[in-house]
Amino acid sequence: MAKFSKLAFNKGELNNQLSAFFADLLEKNAVDALLAPMAQPKKGVMQTLVTSKQNLSGVDPFAPVVPVNGARLASSLTSNPSGKKIGMVLRSCEVRALVELVKLKQANLEDVVLIGLDCYGRYENTDFLKLRAAGATTEDFLENAQAGKTETDGCDVAGACKICEFPTTDNVDIRLCIFGAGQGTLLIEAVTEKGEEALQTAGRKFGDSPAGRAEAVKKITDARVAAKNAAFAEYRNSTNTFDALNERLAACINCYNCRVACPVCYCKECVFVTDTFRHKGEQYIGWASGKALKMPADTTFYHMTRITHIAAFCVGCGQCTSACPNDIDLMPIFRTSAEKAQGRFEYLAGRSLDEPQPLSIFDHDELVEVTGQVK
Amino acid sequence: MSEFEPKIVAFFCNWCTFTAADLAGTSRLTYPPNIKIIRVMCSGMVDPKYVIKAFLNGADGVLIGGCWPGDCHYINGNLKARRRVALLTELLSQYGIGPERLWLRWIAASEGTMLKEVAEQMTASIKKLGPSELNKPQAMVA
Numbered sequence: 001m002a003k004f005s006k007l008a009f010n011k012g013e014l015n016n017q018l019s020a021f022f023a024d025l026l027e028k029n030a031v032d033a034l035l036a037p038m039a040q041p042k043k044g045v046m047q048t049l050v051t052s053k054q055n056l057s058g059v060d061p062f063a064p065v066v067p068v069n070g071a072r073l074a075s076s077l078t079s080n081p082s083g084k085k086i087g088m089v090l091r092s093c094e095v096r097a098l099v100e101l102v103k104l105k106q107a108n109l110e111d112v113v114l115i116g117l118d119c120y121g122r123y124e125n126t127d128f129l130k131l132r133a134a135g136a137t138t139e140d141f142l143e144n145a146q147a148g149k150t151e152t153d154g155c156d157v158a159g160a161c162k163i164c165e166f167p168t169t170d171n172v173d174i175r176l177c178i179f180g181a182g183q184g185t186l187l188i189e190a191v192t193e194k195g196e197e198a199l200q201t202a203g204r205k206f207g208d209s210p211a212g213r214a215e216a217v218k219k220i221t222d223a224r225v226a227a228k229n230a231a232f233a234e235y236r237n238s239t240n241t242f243d244a245l246n247e248r249l250a251a252c253i254n255c256y257n258c259r260v261a262c263p264v265c266y267c268k269e270c271v272f273v274t275d276t277f278r279h280k281g282e283q284y285i286g287w288a289s290g291k292a293l294k295m296p297a298d299t300t301f302y303h304m305t306r307i308t309h310i311a312a313f314c315v316g317c318g319q320c321t322s323a324c325p326n327d328i329d330l331m332p333i334f335r336t337s338a339e340k341a342q343g344r345f346e347y348l349a350g351r352s353l354d355e356p357q358p359l360s361i362f363d364h365d366e367l368v369e370v371t372g373q374v375k
Numbered sequence: 376m377s378e379f380e381p382k383i384v385a386f387f388c389n390w391c392t393f394t395a396a397d398l399a400g401t402s403r404l405t406y407p408p409n410i411k412i413i414r415v416m417c418s419g420m421v422d423p424k425y426v427i428k429a430f431l432n433g434a435d436g437v438l439i440g441g442c443w444p445g446d447c448h449y450i451n452g453n454l455k456a457r458r459r460v461a462l463l464t465e466l467l468s469q470y471g472i473g474p475e476r477l478w479l480r481w482i483a484a485s486e487g488t489m490l491k492e493v494a495e496q497m498t499a500s501i502k503k504l505g506p507s508e509l510n511k512p513q514a515m516v517a
Contacts, residue, residue, distance in 0.1 A: 242431075242470045242509050271424070301424075301431055307466055308423040340465040345458075359462065362454035364444050370457050370464075371479050375443060 003206040004177075005188040005199060014139050014186065015060050018176075021188070022087075023053035024202040031087035031113055031198065035073065037061050044129060047073050049086075061089045061117055061176065063138045064150075064157065065128035069263035069319050071097035075107040087113045087198070089176075091122075092169040093160075093317035096350020097263035099171055100313045103357050104266050113198050116169025116191075118178045120145035121161030124322055131155055142178060160318020160331045163228035167220050171353065174199065180216030187213070232339065235332040245300065248333070251326035252299040258330055259306060261323035264313040264349070272302050307334065311341035312358045315350045381435035381501040382510065385410045385494075386425065388418045390448040391484050392440025398487035406494035409501075410438065417441070418479070419452020423463050426477065430467065433510040436476045436501045438493070443481040453481070471508050475500060 009017040025031050038048040038058035045063040047070055050056060070090045075098075077086060090098065095116055101107040120142065123131065131152060144150065150157045169175060173195030177187040187210055190196035199206075239245055256272065259265045271277070277298060287293045316338065320330040342348055345358035368374065387393040393414045399406060415421060418441025426437050439460065441453040460479040467477065480493050 236469065240469060240471065242472075245470050301428060304427045304431070304466075305424050308427070308462065311462065311466060336469065337466050340469065341462055344461055344465045359455075359458055362451060362458050364454065367457050367461050370461050371481055373443075373481050375481075 002209070003190045003196060003199075004209055005190070005204040005206050007186040007188055009184055009186065011184070012137075012139065014062070014142075017186070018061060019056045019059040021202070021204075022056050022059060024204075025087055025198065026051070026053050026056075028201050028203065030085075030201040032084035033082075034087045034089070035070070035077065036087075036089035036115075037063055037065075039063070043132065044125075045132075049077070060138055062142055062178070063128075064120065064122050064141050064145075065125060066091060066094070066122045066317075066319075067125055068261065069097055069317050070094035071101055071107070071263040074098050074112070075101050078108040078110075078112060079106055081108055081111060083111065085111045085113065087115055089115045089117065090169070090172075091117050091119045092166040093119075093164065093315050094263070095169050095171055096166065096315040097313075097317060099350045099353055100264050100315070100357070101266070102353060103360075104264075104313075106266060109353075113174065113194060114172040115174045115176060116172035117176050118168055119161070119164075120167070121150055121157030121164070123155055123157055127155035146178075158318050158322060159231075159329065160316055160321065160335075163224060163231045163335075164316060165221055165225045165228055166350075167224060168217055171350070177210075177213065179220060180210060180213035182210075182212075231332060232336050235336050239333070242300070245303075245333070249300055249303055249328060251328055252303070253326065254296040254299060254302065255325060256302075257323040257325060258320035261319040262306075262310065263317060263319065264310050264315065265306065266313070267309070271305070272298070303330070303333070307337045310334065311337045312345065312347060313349045314338035379502060379506060381409050381498060381506070382433065383410050383436040383438055383497060383501065384429040384434045385412045385438040385440060386415050386418065386421045387412050387440040388442060388448075388453070389414055389416050391442035391446065392418075392480075392482040392490065394484035395440070395482045395486050395490040398484065399490050402487050404487055404491045406491040407498040409498045410494045417447065417449050417452035418456035419447070419449060419454075421456055421459070423459055426463055427467075430472055430476075430507065430509055433507065435504075435507045435510055436478070436497060438497055439477075439479045440482050440490070440493075441479065443483055446483065475504060476507065 007017055022034055033049060033051045035047055035049045037045050037060055039045050039060050045060050045065055046067055071094050074088055098107055102109055173192045175189040175191055177189055181187045190199050239248055314334045316335045318331040347358050387396060418439050421439050429437050441456055447453045464474040464477055478497055482490050
């Protein structure tokens, strides 16, 4: 049974309260280090690693921005473990990607206390900076989002967030809950024993389970699922041929930003930067004989390859779309492919650490329909 | 106008299906020349990229031939191939390349006749389907 601890805050005090809570975690050695979104001295909010409570002044975990998917950072911090216990404050898309990286043996949760957030979505990085410069605060955002409004000054949260059916974060030890918590309240939930232990060490007292949280979560999830289904149907109807796909990808310049931003693009060296794709001049001339060869070449091929590589792992964080310098909306391509691929193997990326990844297992007697042959 | 002749790229495993093709030849069985064979060591080494590249460059069909489950020279390469083909058909279907254009078949070294039959069936079925959307003389290579 999950246990909840109440964190009350006055207007404008949310981050101070959270900072005090994280200070307790550090000071009482519930964790040795903390990775959390913090306001940077000049501008922006980035994930920041701290080991002492003196450096917690910028804490701002609910700031509606995710400059990079934190699963990547968690991988950097844990694939060669430090032996230190690290608390990591991450959103649903980050934790789900991290689960996949753990299964790919590119991250390790042994010494990690995962702290998940309820998420109303994130703005694109440049939009967030613009809004911050104009004085928008995290609490304003949360208040408006609670009332169902995420759009401010012509900026809205990312397309991926609007259709994300996982607003709360699972597979974590501790959850920071805002859905259904009520005005001026944040709930700190101990999800696992590890989380409960950490909270007890930090001196948190547990109280009643909140009324109305389940309902609030359901409401927001239902709305997101409906939006997702509509967006998927729209994509599948509008992009059902290779011509249509090529048209969508027409502005691709092979910068590979989407691959770098993708938290589950797992290859250590991408085949598209190897000699395999350093074609000879005569090869290009050959391709262009009688046809028009768009340069740079191999763009659709690149995206199709990425689809086959990550369709089983894509968690729909939308960082690919955010990373594209030419405004190609890649997210629906990957999310719809992921739904198909994961559905075929009854898998859901990020759901559980115990489910084997579809292409890492196989069985003699399965998928007979692929060949349709029985001996 | 002459009848549409499909281009079918076939990846045959060295130990079973390619040997079956050899047997078909030495047995003087004929099969449609639409099947262009690429010999690979195992159906399990057919990277999804090979299949995608074939389609992007205008193949009307791709046929992967491997050993029957349990007979793989490398123990389980064919079982991995089967998972990959299942994945690929899910992904390519959205863009008009359905399972009717991407076949995986088990053909043992002794099954020269079956090789002939599969080659004939696939050629006939793709003739009926017509050319792939990507098989266009003036297509833009992507």
